[in-house]
Amino acid sequence: MLAPLELSRIHDDAEAMRPALRAFLDQALAGRLTDRLARSWMGFDADFSRALARQGWVGLTLPAQYGGGGKDAFHRFVLAEELLARGAPVSAHWIADRQSGPLILKYGSDAQRAFFLPKICASEVFFCIGMSEPQSGSDLAGLRTRAVRSADGWRLSGQKIWTTNAHRAHYMIALVRTSGTPEDRHKGLSQMIVDLSLPGITVRTIGDLTGDAHFNEVFFDDVALPADALVGEEGAGWAQVTAELAFERSGPERIYGSIVLFDAWVEYLRALPRASDAELMLAGRLLAHLAPLREMSLALSARLAAGASPVIEAALVKDLGTEFEQALPNRLADALYAEPDAAPPEMLLRTLHYVLQICPTFSLRGGTREILRGVIARGLGLR
Numbered sequence: 398m399l400a401p402l403e404l405s406r407i408h409d410d411a412e413a414m415r416p417a418l419r420a421f422l423d424q425a426l427a428g429r430l431t432d433r434l435a436r437s438w439m440g441f442d443a444d445f446s447r448a449l450a451r452q453g454w455v456g457l458t459l460p461a462q463y464g465g466g467g468k469d470a471f472h473r474f475v476l477a478e479e480l481l482a483r484g485a486p487v488s489a490h491w492i493a494d495r496q497s498g499p500l501i502l503k504y505g506s507d508a509q510r511a512f513f514l515p516k517i518c519a520s521e522v523f524f525c526i527g528m529s530e531p532q533s534g535s536d537l538a539g540l541r542t543r544a545v546r547s548a549d550g551w552r553l554s555g556q557k558i559w560t561t562n563a564h565r566a567h568y569m570i571a572l573v574r575t576s577g578t579p580e581d582r583h584k585g586l587s588q589m590i591v592d593l594s595l596p597g598i599t600v601r602t603i604g605d606l607t608g609d610a611h612f613n614e615v616f617f618d619d620v621a622l623p624a625d626a627l628v629g630e631e632g633a634g635w636a637q638v639t640a641e642l643a644f645e646r647s648g649p650e651r652i653y654g655s656i657v658l659f660d661a662w663v664e665y666l667r668a669l670p671r672a673s674d675a676e677l678m679l680a681g682r683l684l685a686h687l688a689p690l691r692e693m694s695l696a697l698s699a700r701l702a703a704g705a706s707p708v709i710e711a712a713l714v715k716d717l718g719t720e721f722e723q724a725l726p727n728r729l730a731d732a733l734y735a736e737p738d739a740a741p742p743e744m745l746l747r748t749l750h751y752v753l754q755i756c757p758t759f760s761l762r763g764g765t766r767e768i769l770r771g772v773i774a775r776g777l778g779l780r
Contacts, residue, residue, distance in 0.1 A: 405471075405695050405698065405699035407471050407695065408471055410472070411471040411472045411475045414472060414475050414476065414479075415475060415479060417452075418454070418475075422479065422480070422483045425445060425485070426483060426484070429484070431484070431657060431661050431745070432748045434483070434485075434657050435655075435658055435752055436486065436488075436751075437480075437485065437657060438480075438481060438487050438491055439488050439561075439609070439611055441562060441611070442486035443489045443523070445487075445489070446487065446489040447520040447521075450518060450519050450520040454466070455490050455494050455518055455520050456498055457476055457494075458472070458499065459517070460514075463502075463515050463518060464515040464518035465518050470699070470702040471699075471702060474698040477648055477649050481649055481656060482653065482656055482657075488561075488562060489562070489565070490523060491650075492561070492562070493517045494517065497513075497517065498513075498517045500640075501514060501628065503640070504630075504633075505628055509625065523562065523565065523566045523567055524567070524568050525560050525562050525568075525569045525613075527560055527570065527571030528638070529558050529559045530555070530558060531614075538579075539582070540572060540574060540579065540586070541555055541579055542557065542571065542572075542573045543555055544575050544589055545575075546575075549623070550623045551589065551622040551624070551627070552620065553571075553591065553597075553619075553622055554620070555616075555617050556614065556615065556616050556617070557569075558603075558613075559612050559614075559761065560612065560613045560615050561612060561613070561762065563600045564600045564613050567593060567594070568590055569591040569615070570589070571588065571591050572587075572638050573586070573587060573589055575587040575631055576631075576632065583635040584635075585632055586634035586638075587627060587629075587630075587631050587632060587633070587634040588627070588637055589622060590626050590628055591620070591622065595620050595622070596620070597617060597619055597621070598616070598618075599616040600613050600614075601615075601616075605755065606754040606755070607751055607755055609755075639708050649691070649694050651714065651719065651722075652690045652714075652722065653722075654722040654756070655722045655723075655725040655756065658725070658729065658749060659683065659725060662745065662749075663680060665741060665742060665745050666680065675735070679728060683728070690718050694714055709773060709775075712769045712772040712776075713769075715769060716766060716769045716773065719759045719760045720760075722756060723757070723759050725752075726752040726753045726756050727756075733745075733749065
């Protein structure tokens with residue numbers, strides 16, 4: 398059975414980051430329109446990521462010897478919360494900062510740590526994650542992309558899909574099969590660092606309904622990888638990737654995907670001569686839903702700060718957070734269009750329409766709802 402998530406408090410040192418962060422964001426985001434800010438952790442801006450790194454706010458939890466901040470998970474929670482609440486375009490560095498860096502720190506070789514971690518902390522290199530495949534989707538254990546040992550390293554062949562920012566990233570950490578067959582499930586899987594500039598790699602973007610293109614399919618045609626592309630131990634990829642997914646699924650980005658829209662709607666209510674009782678009740682219900690989700694995400698940060706790997710708990714919070722993120726724009730749309738003669742601000746409607754279009758992906762990225770509920774059911778001993 399799962400251990401209960403206990404209420405956690407952000408300690409004073411982490412809270413003390415907020416004023417400087419807010420002052421930085423006031424300047425860095427000045428003039429950006431709300432419908433662009435709503436993209437937030439899907440907003441790619443390499444210059445912003447490098448400016449953030451110059452403040453010491455990328456690689457915040459990585460050791461100082463590699464250029465990191467040497468801080469704990471509570472500091473990163475505060476950082477992520479402030480960035481997402483303001484709609485900062487963090488997509489360029491987000492994956493490397495959130496999970497690729499910590500993965501390399503924990504499982505990588507000394508040479509991998511020395512080479513990659515300082516570059517991650519400086520936002521000089523960006524990472525993507527090679528997990529899902531066309532034949533298996535979120536069923537990672539059924540993947541078919543294979544790396545075979547060669548005289549001087551590895552030969553990689555196969556395909557990944559739904560790979561966020563592969564067309565912009567410098568490296569991918571890919572989960573691949575190094576022995577056995579897909580029927581072996583968890584056995585024989587390993588993780589590889591793949592330089593996406595290598596010959597034999599083709600990246601094709603997948604456009605979405607909004608006109609953006611952040612998802613990709615990636616093809617590997619007998620790509621030559623060096624021997625040191627392997628992360629950790631050969632065959633230990635499943636254990637490593639499940640630990641990595643705890644970082645991916647536990648952060649506040651899993652509850653704040655619609656938060657810029659929510660804040661814009663609240664500002665609209667404040668500007669009205671008098672908000673209706675129905676609107677005020679909806680605002681209260683949404684806040685009452687958001688508050689415990691935030692506490693649960695914060696409790697996961699406490700687990701991470703203590704050195705735990707809360708894989709099942711993170712799946713639970715991610716599933717509940719995604720449900721909130723997807724419900725919010727639909728409930729706001731119902732509220733805004735309940736009065737046909739009302740004329741909400743154009744920018745609020747543009748932001749609403751963007752989030753309505755993109756919110757179906759919230760339950761895809763980081764693991765589909767069906768897969769997550771299977772993970773939760775196993776954790777509860779139900780399957």
